[in-house]
Amino acid sequence: MSTFIVETLTDALADLDLKPWAVPGALVVGGLGVCYLVFRRSGLPLPPGPTISWLGLGGKNGVKMPQAYAWLVFADWQKKYGDVIYINVFRNPLLVVNSAEAAVDLLEQKSAIYSSRPVRTMQAEVMGFSWLFSGLPYGPWYKKHRTMFHHHFQAKAIPKYHHTLVDSAHTLLRNLSRTPENLLHHLRRTTTAIVLSVCYGHHVAEQGDDYVKLADQAMAGVGLSANFGTFLVDYIPLLKYVPAWFPGAKFKRDGLRWRKLGLEMWNRPFDMVKTRLAEGSAEPCLATTELEDLFRQANPDPDVETLIKDVSATAYAAGSDTTLSILLSFFLAMVIHPEIQERAFAEITAAIPDGDRLPSFEDRDKLPYLDCLVQECLRWNPVGNVALAHSLTEDDVYRGWRVPKGTTVLANIWAMLHEPSRYPSPSSFDPDRFSEAQRVNGLNPLPELAYGFGRRICPGRFLATDTIWIVVVSVIASYRILKPLDEAGKEVTPEVAYTPGLFRHVVPFNLYFADLVYLTVARNHLGTGLCRGQRR
Numbered sequence: 001m002s003t004f005i006v007e008t009l010t011d012a013l014a015d016l017d018l019k020p021w022a023v024p025g026a027l028v029v030g031g032l033g034v035c036y037l038v039f040r041r042s043g044l045p046l047p048p049g050p051t052i053s054w055l056g057l058g059g060k061n062g063v064k065m066p067q068a069y070a071w072l073v074f075a076d077w078q079k080k081y082g083d084v085i086y087i088n089v090f091r092n093p094l095l096v097v098n099s100a101e102a103a104v105d106l107l108e109q110k111s112a113i114y115s116s117r118p119v120r121t122m123q124a125e126v127m128g129f130s131w132l133f134s135g136l137p138y139g140p141w142y143k144k145h146r147t148m149f150h151h152h153f154q155a156k157a158i159p160k161y162h163h164t165l166v167d168s169a170h171t172l173l174r175n176l177s178r179t180p181e182n183l184l185h186h187l188r189r190t191t192t193a194i195v196l197s198v199c200y201g202h203h204v205a206e207q208g209d210d211y212v213k214l215a216d217q218a219m220a221g222v223g224l225s226a227n228f229g230t231f232l233v234d235y236i237p238l239l240k241y242v243p244a245w246f247p248g249a250k251f252k253r254d255g256l257r258w259r260k261l262g263l264e265m266w267n268r269p270f271d272m273v274k275t276r277l278a279e280g281s282a283e284p285c286l287a288t289t290e291l292e293d294l295f296r297q298a299n300p301d302p303d304v305e306t307l308i309k310d311v312s313a314t315a316y317a318a319g320s321d322t323t324l325s326i327l328l329s330f331f332l333a334m335v336i337h338p339e340i341q342e343r344a345f346a347e348i349t350a351a352i353p354d355g356d357r358l359p360s361f362e363d364r365d366k367l368p369y370l371d372c373l374v375q376e377c378l379r380w381n382p383v384g385n386v387a388l389a390h391s392l393t394e395d396d397v398y399r400g401w402r403v404p405k406g407t408t409v410l411a412n413i414w415a416m417l418h419e420p421s422r423y424p425s426p427s428s429f430d431p432d433r434f435s436e437a438q439r440v441n442g443l444n445p446l447p448e449l450a451y452g453f454g455r456r457i458c459p460g461r462f463l464a465t466d467t468i469w470i471v472v473v474s475v476i477a478s479y480r481i482l483k484p485l486d487e488a489g490k491e492v493t494p495e496v497a498y499t500p501g502l503f504r505h506v507v508p509f510n511l512y513f514a515d516l517v518y519l520t521v522a523r524n525h526l527g528t529g530l531c532r533g534q535r536r
């Protein structure tokens, strides 16, 4: 074969009547060209950025790598270094992207090389959350996960879950009427119940159950470890071998505790589905559909069961805290802005003039302001202020700078959704900015960036947006959310304050639910009764 190729090439060159030195000459010139390009590329400067002190801990030789409220620190650095910032933390190259323009140029336009994930030693190895496919590097195993996930959570699959979403929102209304002071718990129950039903066909009890508690405990660790810069072991992987008893190895002791919770999250609901399948009592859901499909195959792929388990557990982990955070922001925004509540409520009364039922997805076209309200909740205080880290798989050049292969890319979503040139008065909560009249000349684009970028964009976004929508319309239709009163009987406006981690939440605040007379009939059908919350 090879003799044939050489002979064919020789014949072809003979036909071209080339001089004997032409081929070696072309090779030398080509080789020099490649060397020049490589040299030119490696001679390019790195993007600007601060010097991070040794191990990123701060000190006189450089600045500290931010561990809390990183998005605000990165936005501050932007004033000095621009929207693309390069930093080096103990030989780990990091690129912070602060503008939507640069994020689209890199993470969307060049998604073929910007879609992997960096190795997260703390999360994957110390804590044992390697089953989270959101942390997998880009490759065939990752793609199999993403394809299965997409099949169950793509836009056209979501309407079949609408009845679950409506049921969960109505349970929330009932729970709020009984114990409004437990708002956080009730919201967590709502978001977790939805993913547990979709993935495992499990119906969470009205007041919540063990699986809700488990997600709450386990996600605390995931939130911390997903925040780039929190754990030294992510920069120096060898630290994973430090024994848990070693002084200062708190990360190891915490990691082992979270490992137990993580394994429980991965195993317990999946084992429950398998037991129910064996007993014939399993409900249709992601896990049963995929497992039944697997059992029907003559030569099943032994990896597929792990795949199903990973995909369901990732949805369970990724789907509860994120949506919860946006819902908490919604309640905070409503306490602060009674006028926005009034307007949203007026839209509902116009759409359902008899007030004899609660709104549902069929009413969506008649509720454009409610849609704008949901979009503003996603933009105002995004849940993932810094997107999950992406990783670059090939050397790149951007705006004349060299970006080396292996660079971890941190996209500052918060900064992008607060760019004053795109979102005027970015700190104000203003649903109207998404009305047609205000979305002109590139202003106020829908906050799709809240869900990330390119090939790693959040695949749960359709379920998330519909969940937020149904909760928002159901609550606005049923309650007036009021400011609490101080001892002198004066209204107290809560502060807009958030926790510092990756899945950030509103700092607890007080609010008061007043029953609305309107739609009481519909709510009485649901058994919500009167609100027992005390306005204090």
Ligand code: HEM
Binding pocket: 133, 134, 135, 146, 149, 153, 195, 314, 315, 316, 318, 319, 320, 322, 323, 326, 383, 384, 387, 388, 389, 390, 450, 451, 452, 453, 454, 455, 456, 457, 458, 459, 460, 461, 463, 464, 465
């Ligand atoms: C308001 C709610 C949510 C927000 C704001 C949100 C946001 C995000 C963001 C910013 C990312 C990282 C994207 C990137 O790396 O560029 C992400 C990834 C992900 N999200 Fe969400 N998410 C939400 C809800 C959900 C829900 C409900 C689910 C599951 C049902 C989910 C599943 C995932 C998964 C599996 C990934 C990893 C994707 C990958 O690595 O390929 N998310 N999400």
